[in-house]
Amino acid sequence: YDGHVLGSPRGEDFFATVRKLHRWLLLPGDGNGIGRKITGTAAICLIVMLISGLVLRWPHRARSVKMWLKPNLALRGRGLHRSLHAVIGTWVLPVYLVMTLTGLWYSFEWYKAGANWLLARPQAMAAAMQPKPPRGAAASEGKADAKAETNKTDTKTAETKPLGFDRVWTTFLQQENNDYGRALLTLPAGAGAAVRVRSWSRSSSLESVRDEFRIDAVTGHVISSDRYADKTLGERVLAGVLDIHRGAILGWPGKLAFMLAAAMMPLFAVTGLLLYLSRRRHRRL
Template sequence: MSRVGHKIKAALLQVHSIAGLILALLLALIALTGAIMSFEDEIVDHLNADIMHVAPRTAPVLMPDELVARLKAAQDFGKVSAVTLSSDPSATVRVRFARDEQGARPMSLYVDPHDARVLGSPRGEEFFATVRRLHRWLLIPGDAKGWGRQITGVAALGLIVMLVSGLVLRWPRRAGSVKMWLKPNLGIGGRALHRSLHAVIGTWVLPVYLVMTLTGLWYSFDWYKDGVVWLLSRPHVAAAKMETKAPRAPGRAEPVQPIGFDQAWTTFRREEGERFSRALLTLPAGSGTVIRIRSWGKDSTLDTTRDEFRIDAVTGQLVSAERYADKTLGEKIIANVLDIHRGAVLGWPGKLVFMIAAALMPLFSVTGILLYLSRRKLRRPAQPPLGRLVPGE
């Protein structure tokens, strides 16, 4: 290797080491919390299997407004913000609540669709909500509006730097040899073993980490999100997605009569018929009257393959309909960012691979720190030998 090549690699080694030392613990925390959430849906469904369905009966299911009214009459759980309804009359209704004045959100409830009887709160919901806040925002106050969002984004950018610099530093003389790239040398010990594990296993998981970071940045930086939307969406779709929300007029009063779900639900059922499996109806956070309805088809296997409707809750007018089947390839990629991020687009094997890769992040933190310390020890100048005393001196 030329002298220039040695200098470049030495500089990359410094960048790789410094970034790793600064971000090691943070990346390990983010990765481990991501691994915990890999099979969240399956775990939560298993824990709540006994309250997610009721015995089939001939009685008709309640309209959403009647269900909410009966729920409030029984006990004041707080302001309802969303309900999840199903085309299956034996499936329970999930009711979610708005945050209280202190910013805390009450736990959601599973409710019998026929008589609004409360069946219980979903087990595991609070645990996974805390893990998610730790993963995305590090539990820093403000959640998505706080500094945690930017910190995790900087960590993701730092990981990209480490992936690229690590690949260059790791590039073997025989680049075409699969054995050189993928087989760790387990017959050695000490610093050589740490280096082998760090480099070889890092090569295995590098593509997964690259996908994780490139999709994770979507949730940290608006400029990145807007750039991806501009690149992958049709012009009119990109313009609509990047359109900023109109500021609320000062002194504008809240509506006197709270809006309900029934008008929007009736319009949605007229539009969709029985093609949907479940639908999430979310009330507007402010003073608007447009309800957002996310709908999953009966053949949908991913949480992100959904249609989205916006319907005026007062008039029942369909404001917009965004169907997944009508999206371009780029727009489908945008819609599936979360499932790409966690490997779910590849089914449960993909989620398992991504979970294992995330769980391995502490290995790189530990071996990287050990390599740095051993390198510092090797570079430390040797102590000059003490002169021997000559008899008589």
């Protein structure tokens, strides 16, 4: 490490746009706009369709694995469409349920609060539910204070102690015993002195398996710590919502399965529409 700037990653703008499309439909307001509510409502509608579809396709021989999982490709027309819609829908139903149930975490605060109440300890839930200040709020407050005390600038500057990142790093290494794969330091906003340090273990590639510290950059004291090893099973589930949502919890096979399931979504729209049109045509006859 020599402090040399390596440059900016390529493709950041593209993937940021895709993420905004996925989460907020590129609508104004981003996470605070109407797009977040629309995607959440769509997820709830998908859950309703999954459950109702499972009830409608329940076979007479419910114990037959073949009836559940093997499409009848010998059929033609409406029969084939129904078989593909029902059987492939059964294949991907668990994946879609996981996607929607975890996706609601990012759409509705009441859903997140309920999940925390159900799975987290009270003290952990209280810490998780503390409102975060809006971006730039601390900086704006610092600017306002500076303007209000312009005549005391020299005195205040003399009394202000510089942030010591060496102290932060030394404290972090002591806490982790040098047992980490990578670390991310987030600087304090405005006039704060608390540096947020997140570290990931060498033994796991999951984003959720991490420790988090808040360290005073002036004194080097640990303000708070949140270790993954100290979490309960429910709290680990909450911490890993994103990894579960995208299938990463199962490694690359899980990611592949979730990607293929997502790619199959248009199949159900097409076969469902064909079944609807076929039913209308039969009613007219």
